[in-house]
Amino acid sequence: xxxxxxxxxxxxPAAYRGEYGxxxxxxxxxxxxxxxxxxxxxxxxxxxxxxxxxLCGALGEHLHGFAGRxxxxxxxxxxxxxxxxxxxxxxxxxxxxMLVILAAVMFTIEKAKAISASxxxxxxxxxxxxxxQFEILPTLLLTMLSAVxxxxxxxxxxxALRRSGIQQLSEMSPSAGLRARK
Amino acid sequence: MEVSEPVLLILLSLAEQPRHGxxxxxxxxxxxxxxxxxxxxxxxxxxxxLLEDNWIERCxxxxxxxxxxxxxxxxxxxxxxxxxxxxxxxxxxxxTLRVARxxx
Numbered sequence: 001x002x003x004x005x006x007x008x009x010x011x012x013p014a015a016y017r018g019e020y021g022x023x024x025x026x027x028x029x030x031x032x033x034x035x036x037x038x039x040x041x042x043x044x045x046x047x048x049x050x051x052x053x054x055l056c057g058a059l060g061e062h063l064h065g066f067a068g069r070x071x072x073x074x075x076x077x078x079x080x081x082x083x084x085x086x087x088x089x090x091x092x093x094x095x096x097x098m099l100v101i102l103a104a105v106m107f108t109i110e111k112a113k114a115i116s117a118s119x120x121x122x123x124x125x126x127x128x129x130x131x132x133q134f135e136i137l138p139t140l141l142l143t144m145l146s147a148v149x150x151x152x153x154x155x156x157x158x159x160a161l162r163r164s165g166i167q168q169l170s171e172m173s174p175s176a177g178l179r180a181r182k
Numbered sequence: 183m184e185v186s187e188p189v190l191l192i193l194l195s196l197a198e199q200p201r202h203g204x205x206x207x208x209x210x211x212x213x214x215x216x217x218x219x220x221x222x223x224x225x226x227x228x229x230x231x232l233l234e235d236n237w238i239e240r241c242x243x244x245x246x247x248x249x250x251x252x253x254x255x256x257x258x259x260x261x262x263x264x265x266x267x268x269x270x271x272x273x274x275x276x277x278t279l280r281v282a283r284x285x286x
Contacts, residue, residue, distance in 0.1 A: 005222075016230070019230075020226050020229075020230065023202075023203055023226070023250070023251050024203070024222050024223075024226050026203070026204075026250060027202075027203040027204045027207065027222045027225070027226075028222050030204040031204070031207065031222065049219065049221050050221050050222055050223070052221070052223075053220075053221020053222060053223030053224045054221070054222065054223040055223070056223060056224070056227075057221075057223030057224065057226065057227045058223070060227050061227065061230075
């Protein structure tokens, strides 16, 4: 089981793993030693609890690393600067890009409203609609798939930004500067 | 600031004496009569937040040869814990009064 726990620990952020990984493994080995003499059911329950706890913990740490805590998030804006965690920084251009996208979306909505108002509504009113078949399930599936797709795309964008941010930070480090001078 | 039950139990465990991870797990289980069994992932998630917020600190004099690290409450953590316990006392008192009033 320790091998499984160790592999789940790799899902944690590297910084967190470096700080707490050894301690957690030590605690996990002690927990495992304690349940060794118990029944199979107790051992399985313990393994499920520990594995699910580690998985939830890994997810929580990634979310914490991504979004930061609420007070940090608010102080980031109240302080007038982007004081995000050092291992995760947005390039400043991202903020500008997001504002441009927001402006484009708002402009598109306004334009669509203007076009809609300019078209005369000559179509005859549609009568009561009778659904010909049960369509909730396909719609639900489609919605879920769309949500998953959007999530994957969002995650990919954030992952790419994070990678680029870390790369920029490593390029800014003094050792990298020295290497460049040589 | 309100804390969740697992965090409260961890703080109560450390309020008595410095403890390392496995000892905290055992103590929380004892305190709740086996009702709450924290997983290692939950424990260290809470410990890292408490360290960040300066509610607890690592004991520098502890033996780390076996990967064990003891934690203890800071003065700020103890103040916050006292505040939380007072809040829960008030809540329990109010709850007792309300329940008694309902039953009569």
